[in-house]
Every structure is written in C-alpha cells, then in structure tokens.
Amino acid sequence: MPMNRAQVNKLYDYTKFHIGLYAALMTALMTVLGMGQKTVPPEAVCYLKITLACFTVAGVFGGILGSSISLHQEDLVTGEGKVGVGPWKILSAEWCAHLEHWAFWIGIMVSVGGFLRLQQFST
Numbered sequence: 001m002p003m004n005r006a007q008v009n010k011l012y013d014y015t016k017f018h019i020g021l022y023a024a025l026m027t028a029l030m031t032v033l034g035m036g037q038k039t040v041p042p043e044a045v046c047y048l049k050i051t052l053a054c055f056t057v058a059g060v061f062g063g064i065l066g067s068s069i070s071l072h073q074e075d076l077v078t079g080e081g082k083v084g085v086g087p088w089k090i091l092s093a094e095w096c097a098h099l100e101h102w103a104f105w106i107g108i109m110v111s112v113g114g115f116l117r118l119q120q121f122s123t
Contacts, residue, residue: 047114
C-alpha cells in the first residue's frame, strides 16, 4: 500500500524510537544477567535469555526497517518498495513492522510470565 511522505517520516521516527528502546532494554537485561546469582535467581535466567533473544530479533527487524526507509524512501512512498538486507528485499515495510512488534511482545510475555511463574512457586 502506498504511503505519503509524512507517513514515511513518521514511520522512520517511530522506528528510531523503537530501536533505541530495544537497545536500552537489551543493555539492562545484559547488565542484570551479568550480575549473576546474587541478583537473578538461577530459575529466571532462561526467561531473561529468551527475552533478550526476542528483543534482539525485534531490533534486527527495526534496523532493517529503519535502514530501508532511509535508503529507499521513494519506493515506500509509491508502495513498490520492499525491505530487507542487501539484495534480499523480500518483506513489505508493514510485515517487517509486524514481525518487529511480535518479537518484542513475545519477549515481554516470556519475561513477565516467567517471573509470575517463579513468584507462584516461591510462595
């Protein structure tokens, strides 16, 4: 579906915000995981690692989307553009954004679900 320039610019700003959010959350997760057993119960490490992997996937899709917008803005305005890495442009911008969001929210659900499960068993 074609987008006008204002929509493409908003998508670019939105994507930059998300990339920064993912970077901050991944940094926080790596810091917590690096603190070891004094801070993180060993049972929670698996959940945090899965969350970190999901946030990494979300960041990759965000980066693909952001770089494609900056390099191929005109193609996205006309609705003919695909996004991807190098010559492998196989996704629409819409699908890339969907995959980015799915990866992020799966990561959130894994982390929250894991801590709720640990809380349930500790009481």
